[in-house]
Amino acid sequence: MPQRRLTALICTGILLAGAAGCTGGGGGGSESPSPSPSEDPGQAAAEAAAELMADMTVEEKVGQLFVLTAQGTTPEENAELIAEHRPGGLIYFPENLTGAGQIAELSNGLQELAAAEGAGTPLFLGIDQEQGMVARLPVGAHLPDAMAVGATRDPEMAATLAGTTASTLTALGINLDYAPVADVNTDPDNPVIGIRSFGSDPGPVGEMAVAEAAAFAEGGVVSVVKHFPGHGDTDTDSHTGLPVVDKTREEWEQEDLPPFREAVEAGVDAIMTAHLVVPALDDSGEPATLSGTVIDGILRDELGYDGLVTTDALNMEGVRQTHGDGEVAVRAVLAGADQLLMPPDAAGAVSAVREAVADGTISEDRLDDSVRRILALKVERGLYDAEPADPAAAEDAVDAEEHAAAAQQVADASVTLLRNEGGVLPLADGATVHVSGEGAEEIGAALEELGHPLAGSAQGADLAVVGTGGGQGAAAVNAVRGSGTPVVVVGQGAPYDLAELGEVDGYLATYSAVTVSRTAAARAIAGEITPEGRLPVDIPGTGLGIGDGLGY
Structure with missing residues (x-):
């Protein structure tokens, strides 16, 4: 878009009333009136999007449908990608990121490249920063997984996680986060969700997801609620295969739908689709x-969602079973998706969608519907008037003391005591500990700092602490079980492993293997904090269920 027209839109209030460089009269001859104070911001953003689209070519509109994988660590390595495809966004992965200043410079440079092309539309710069096990950033506070947040039973903890994350992302020039997960983890053997879920009770899951989405929006970051219609009851990873969720429509409505319905009612920025089949919703396979039945039929028409719909990554095997990559991109648009994430062959996918628009397979009205949603969200979240990130200040911003404190606060609130035979916890002052298993070094260091000397063997200690969560839990517990020393397990993954460990004297669930969660476990063992978390899932074979937990 010519800069004169863009400035006119900004100065009339269609994009941002009172923007820098405006002189009060609206300038530039824009015919769009300033929205009144009572005008719906969403409606104002939609009107601005319609104005912005007027100067876009079909190729530029098609480009907005794509979020491509960023290349390298410098803007220059992405120049050709942006010039050829005019993408609506790019997504970062660890290989793109080396440090705070570098990330900020990369973000700024990519936005400059996009501004220089065609309509000059700013980019969604996205990342998977759910926290916990899915966290791509090499900098900033590392907060616990969603299941730990669910164990706090406090939506304010969800808002703390999202607000802290948003503060880090904005300092780096990142404006979109593919989080939170709204899947209800009802299958203990789920290979891809697990502790990424807030729990197995759909009510609290929805409450937490909406709290995170609101905090992200308040922090100026677009959130993406995922994975509709629900990935929590699968035993197949859609990265490597196509899961089939075999349940009735009624079961789906009771178990998987509620968090997404709540997200729709809250008007969340974006919802991500899942690469899975639910025959009760669409028996086409x-x-x-x-699936137009799922996206346009259920999500749009039945639930009334008119926000942005993005696909999960199109390089995943779950969506590549029956169609070529170009056809997958076209079919996703026809089904109702607005943005196409990470097609494995960017050039082929862009070409396929352009051809589908040219021959009428995708109508221009259908294309415009998606582009309008994309641009409206960019307007609403301030991308058109965003200040560049400050590389010099980025490091201090992401390492702020309040971020570290927030991470520890969430972790402390999540620790759940599920077994405490004979009152083995908390430790007496000065009691010795032997620590082994997952996270032993960090747990041991924290206990030592709290005044509990480390013993070289379980036999020589007052307590044996065993960390689990890495798949070798039973073996690690068995290694100390015969020592005669009481054994306390610190479960750092999903707590379902308690059913497989046999008799242990104590079990603390942290639901996360990040440093602050291990520190929180040590603090609970030492009695520095009282375990206040409560189970957010049922644990088959133990008699323990949602809401259970002990205290001191």
Whole structure:
């Protein structure tokens, strides 16, 4: 878009009333009136999007449908990608990121490249920063997984996680986060969700997801609620295969739908589709990402969602079972998706969608519907008037003391005591500990700092602490079980492993293997904090269920 027209839109209030460089009269001859104070911001953003689209070519509109994988660590390595495809966004991975200043410079340079092309539309710069096990950033506070947040039973903890994350992202020029997860983890053997879920009770899961989405929006970051229609009851990873969720429509409505319905009612920024089949919703065999019945029929028409719909990554095997990559992109748009994430062959996918628009397979009205949603969200979240990130200040911003304190606060609130035979916890002052298993070094260091000397063997200690969560839990517990020393397990993954460990004297669930969660476990063992977390899932075979937990 010519800069004169863009400035006119900003100065009339269609994008941002009172923007720098405006002189009060609206300038530039824009015919769009300033919205009144009572005007719906969403409606104002939609009107601004319609104005912005007027100067876009079909190729530029098609480009907005794509979020491509960023290349390298410098803007220059992405120049050709942006010039050829005019993407609506790019997504970062660890290989793109080396440090705070570098990330800020990369973000600024990519936005400059996008501004220089065609309509000059700013980019969504996105990342998977759920926290816990899915956290791509090499900098900033590392907060616990979603299941730990669910164990706090406090939506304010969800808002703390999202607000802290948003503060880090904005300092780095990142404006979109593919989080939170709204899947209800009802299958203990789920290989891909697990502790990424807030729990197995749909009510609290929805409450937490909406709290995170609101905090992200308040922090100026677009959130993406995922994975509709629900990935929590699968035993197949959609990265490597196509899961089939075999349940009735009624079961789905009771177990998986509620968090997404709540997200729709809250008006969340974006919702991500899942590459899975739910025959009760669509018996065609197509994954939800390619199902018009699921996206346009259920999500749009039945639930009334008119926000942005993005696919999960199109390089995942769950969506590549029956169609070529170009056809997958076209079918996703026809099903109702607005943005196409990470097609494995960017050039082929962009070409396929352009051809589908040219021959009428995708109508221009259908294309415009998606582009309008994309641009409206960019307007609403301030991308058109965003200040560049400050590389010099980025490091201090992401390492702020309040971020570290927030991470520890969430972790402390999540620790759940599920077994405490004979009152083995908390430790007496000065009691010795032997620590082994997952996270032993960090747990041991924290206990030592709290005044509990480390013993070289379980036999020589007052307490044996065993960390689990890395798949070798039973073996690690068995290694100390015969020592005669009381054994306390610190479960750092999903707490379902308690059913497989046999008799142990104590079990603390942290639901996360990040440093602050291990520190929180040590603090609970030492009695520095009282375990206040409560189970957010049922644990088959133990008699323990949602809401259970002990205290001191």
